[in-house]
Amino acid sequence: MPIRFGLIFDAFLQGVIIPYKNRFRDSKIRISMNILTVKEKAMKKVILAISLLVAGSAVAAPPAPFYRWASKLNGFITCAQTSPGSGWVLASPTPYRDAGCRVPY
Known part of the structure; x- marks a missing residue:
């Protein structure tokens, strides 16, 4: 070889x-x-x-908190860690521990 x-x-x-x-x-x-x-x-x-x-x-490191976001178009409320887009505003400044925005910090 x-x-x-x-x-x-x-x-x-x-x-x-x-x-x-x-x-x-x-x-x-x-x-x-x-x-x-x-x-x-x-x-x-x-x-x-x-x-x-x-x-x-x-x-x-702890997970990022979740916030409630409201749609500018129809007022629909969702829960996310960051803004879902430009058509959404912060509905409440309270941070939450879970993805359903039920348990506040």
């Missing part, structure tokens, strides 16, 4: 294959590759910690 050029190039970049003329610098190449992997591991840990913090804060 032939080895593709891309796999050989990737192995060279990772320090697995050392060219003949660079054999004396073998230790320097491997040390520099280890430093890169340590930096990458540290960056992955930082990104993971930040994403967990953001996800945790989103889970702990």
